[in-house]
Amino acid sequence: MITTKELLKIESVKPELFLAGSSSCAGCPSVLALRWALKALGKKTVVVSPACCANVYIGLWPKASPAVPYINMAFAAGASAAAGVVAGYESLGKKDINVLTWAGDGGTVDIGIQALSGAIERNTNFIYACYDNEGYMNTGTQRSSSTPKYTVTTTTPTGKHMHKKDISQIVAAHDIPYVATCLATDPVDVYNTFMEAKAIHGPKFIHILTPCAPGWRFDVANSIDMGAMAVKSGFFILWKQVNGRLEIKKKSLRYMDKQKRIPVGDYLKGQGRFSKLTKEQIDDMQNWVDKRCEKISARAEYEANL
Amino acid sequence: MMKTEQEKENILIMSGNYAAAWGAKCSNVNVISAYPITPQTTVVEKLSDFVDNKELDAKYIRVESEHSVMAALVGSSMTGARSFSATSGQGLLYMAEMLHWVSSSRLPIVTTIASRGIAPPWNIWADYTDILSIRDCGWIIQFASTHQEIFDSILMAYKIAENPEVSLPYFVVYSGFSQSHTSKPVSIPEQQRINKFLPILPEDGWGHLNLNPDKPVTFGNLVMPEQEYLDFRFMIHDSMVKSKKNIHDTINLFNQSFGRDYGGLVEKYMCDDAEVILISYGGLAEQSKDAVDKLRDQGNKVGLFKLRYIRPFPNEELIELFNSGIKVIGVVDQGTAFGNPTGGPISTEVMSLLNHTKNRIDVLPCIWGIGGRNVSVDDQIGLFEKLLYIKNNNEYPTDETCQHGTVWMGLKTGI
Numbered sequence: 001m002i003t004t005k006e007l008l009k010i011e012s013v014k015p016e017l018f019l020a021g022s023s024s025c026a027g028c029p030s031v032l033a034l035r036w037a038l039k040a041l042g043k044k045t046v047v048v049s050p051a052c053c054a055n056v057y058i059g060l061w062p063k064a065s066p067a068v069p070y071i072n073m074a075f076a077a078g079a080s081a082a083a084g085v086v087a088g089y090e091s092l093g094k095k096d097i098n099v100l101t102w103a104g105d106g107g108t109v110d111i112g113i114q115a116l117s118g119a120i121e122r123n124t125n126f127i128y129a130c131y132d133n134e135g136y137m138n139t140g141t142q143r144s145s146s147t148p149k150y151t152v153t154t155t156t157p158t159g160k161h162m163h164k165k166d167i168s169q170i171v172a173a174h175d176i177p178y179v180a181t182c183l184a185t186d187p188v189d190v191y192n193t194f195m196e197a198k199a200i201h202g203p204k205f206i207h208i209l210t211p212c213a214p215g216w217r218f219d220v221a222n223s224i225d226m227g228a229m230a231v232k233s234g235f236f237i238l239w240k241q242v243n244g245r246l247e248i249k250k251k252s253l254r255y256m257d258k259q260k261r262i263p264v265g266d267y268l269k270g271q272g273r274f275s276k277l278t279k280e281q282i283d284d285m286q287n288w289v290d291k292r293c294e295k296i297s298a299r300a301e302y303e304a305n306l
Numbered sequence: 307m308m309k310t311e312q313e314k315e316n317i318l319i320m321s322g323n324y325a326a327a328w329g330a331k332c333s334n335v336n337v338i339s340a341y342p343i344t345p346q347t348t349v350v351e352k353l354s355d356f357v358d359n360k361e362l363d364a365k366y367i368r369v370e371s372e373h374s375v376m377a378a379l380v381g382s383s384m385t386g387a388r389s390f391s392a393t394s395g396q397g398l399l400y401m402a403e404m405l406h407w408v409s410s411s412r413l414p415i416v417t418t419i420a421s422r423g424i425a426p427p428w429n430i431w432a433d434y435t436d437i438l439s440i441r442d443c444g445w446i447i448q449f450a451s452t453h454q455e456i457f458d459s460i461l462m463a464y465k466i467a468e469n470p471e472v473s474l475p476y477f478v479v480y481s482g483f484s485q486s487h488t489s490k491p492v493s494i495p496e497q498q499r500i501n502k503f504l505p506i507l508p509e510d511g512w513g514h515l516n517l518n519p520d521k522p523v524t525f526g527n528l529v530m531p532e533q534e535y536l537d538f539r540f541m542i543h544d545s546m547v548k549s550k551k552n553i554h555d556t557i558n559l560f561n562q563s564f565g566r567d568y569g570g571l572v573e574k575y576m577c578d579d580a581e582v583i584l585i586s587y588g589g590l591a592e593q594s595k596d597a598v599d600k601l602r603d604q605g606n607k608v609g610l611f612k613l614r615y616i617r618p619f620p621n622e623e624l625i626e627l628f629n630s631g632i633k634v635i636g637v638v639d640q641g642t643a644f645g646n647p648t649g650g651p652i653s654t655e656v657m658s659l660l661n662h663t664k665n666r667i668d669v670l671p672c673i674w675g676i677g678g679r680n681v682s683v684d685d686q687i688g689l690f691e692k693l694l695y696i697k698n699n700n701e702y703p704t705d706e707t708c709q710h711g712t713v714w715m716g717l718k719t720g721i
């Protein structure tokens with residue numbers, strides 16, 4: 001694990017592989033995360049990106065921000081096309097190229113989950129990163145199955161009825177060598193996570209919570225805080241599972257203690273998409289958070305002693 | 307013709323599906339991705355044998371759906387790997403989005419189709435509605451009507467598709483069961499001779515296809531209406547039309563190299579002095595030759611005009627036929643296009659070229675063999691008799707299989 005200070009001194013992170021002038025919304029944390037993911041992976045990387053905001057923010061033809069080969073891909077095909085790139089390189093004897101799928105939550109948790117599950121089951125040597133902005137933002141904020149309960153989106157105008165699907169646990173159940181969650185708003189965490197993933201052979205899955213100012217309706221200047229509060233409230237838990245053993249990351253560990261957590265209402269309240277939440281609904285969300293924290297802590301403890 | 311020692315070919319009895327698998331093997335494909343579906347399944351199985359028994363040095367991606375098949379091949383082909391798949395019916399339709407992805411990415415992927423009927427109700431027998439309903443997505447479409455032709459066509463397909471002037475994907479199509487599951491002799495030339503005709507990939511893959519970290523390129527990002535989107539589309543059509551020359555050249559070279567006699571985009575049988583001609587494609591077109599022979603024996607001047615390709619469409623050959631003095635033409639589809647002018651996709655397309663001739667030509671569209679419905683030589687003769695009736699009586703037949711101007715051969719009326 002590298003600290004911010006150390007990170008800034010490393011020569012290899014200096015070259016930009018995601019160039020300035022992208023066409024993202026101002027301050028988009030997904031861009032920040034991709035930029036730091038590419039710094040970790042280096043220039044021998046090919047990116048496959050299914051339909052999502054990234055297909056737009058990489059730049060409009062003929063301009064493009066990625067300084068690595070980058071394929072815009074069909075919505076359902078993030079993992080399958082990447083598996084093809086991996087097989088293509090393997091068949092031609094090329095071994096030193098990282099293949100990264102860069103997908104939104106819709107492309108991962110909804111339409112792309114079948115291809116993702118298949119690619120993992122086949123032990124494809126690639127990294128699948130899902131930046132989770134908790135909705136279909138490219139098409140203007142519709143619900144996905146990664147949208148939290150009670151969220152108002154354009155397709156859930158009175159609030160969503162079910163909780164967010166736990167994609168990283170679904171993936172973890174595949175016996176995958178590496179799964180981790182991280183925050184787009186914490187570049188050091190992103191960098192470290194991708195460095196760790198890169199060193200492992202086989203499928204790697206990285207789930208990146210990505211606060212989205214226009215979609216969640218908050219002031220973009222608060223993006224970094226929004227990410228931090230997701231962790232401090234226990235709403236988003238930073239953990240990793242390496243070779244079958246689950247471990248809660250240091251930055252989340254203290255918040256597994258309910259006394260140390262901030263109320264989830266404080267996190268939700270700052271977002272326009274939750275502005276109509278009732279007291280009961282906030283309690284329900286608190287309950288959901290508490291149970292998840294308890295469950296994952298118990299699992300981590302059990303697995304630490306295996 | 308005596309063949310020299312070096313030209314000797316290995317003759318094996320095999321199914322149409324195995325001929326497809328052998329075609330892929332002998333083309334030295336690097337990556338295969340496929341998903342089982344009747345009647346294509348034994349292609350997938352044979353290729354698994356080849357790869358797992360190390361008779362073919364390729365990566366086989368056993369994906370979880372046909373959408374993933376074509377997506378995976380987009381990825382592999384973009385690394386420069388020669389990429390192959392095979393499918394049928396529902397599987398082909400499930401790929402639809404990715405079929406456009408392949409052609410618009412200008413990738414020389416070759417895929418064989420063992421055509422079958424589209425559900426519901428379930429139907430697994432010969433019917434080209436699968437390939438016909440995706441005929442406009444930028445793939446070259448060739449019908450192979452013998453087992454030998456299935457094998458040979460795959461070798462030619464890669465040579466054509468990989469030509470930088472063409473750079474388009476290629477379907478080799480044959481009919482489910484009647485071709486996929488029947489066994490016939492197929493002659494396999496020596497691999498060295500095949501490699502001479504179709505070289506193994508250079509180490510770095512084909513330059514124009516590479517995903518190369520040393521030369522990073524972004525593919526497929528958003529293009530605004532006033533930018534070159536329209537122009538990219540035109541280039542696909544333009545390359546498809548111009549591929550005709552490349553197709554002819556490649557067939558000629560193949561014929562010379564391996565002593566075959568394939569026609570070009572069309573094959574004409576007894577057309578020269580014919581007054582009545584049947585235009586047809588696929589496996590049943592091969593059988594039409596028997597019908598022609600029988601009718602010729604009785605003194606009828608009939609002929610067969612077989613479409614080997616429908617993409618690119620053989621405009622020039624058809625217009626030449628229209629201007630040859632021919633009076634009556636039948637066009638048969640083994641597939642449907644609900645609500646289009648004739649109910650058959652290819653008869654409609656053939657008729658769209660009639661404005662290129664000043665001659666008056668009567669055209670009778672026909673739909674036959676749907677969902678594997680048997681079409682015998684006698685049935686084919688029956689259709690020719692309808693065409694002769696038009697010629698002799700100057701009126702169209704009106705029996706109850708003639709519906710909305712098209713003959714639906716074998717239609718059960720009154721059900």
Ligand SMILES: Cc1ncc(C[n+]2csc(CCOP(=O)(O)OP(=O)(O)O)c2C)c(N)n1
Nearest residue numbers: 051052053075104105106107135136137138
């Ligand atoms: C097959 C298909 N269906 C629908 C779409 C339209 N579409 C494009 S992006 C998108 C939503 C993407 O959402 P997500 O994956 O969460 O990424 P985000 O836009 O939030 O970055 C949708 C529905 C499409 N491109 N393809």
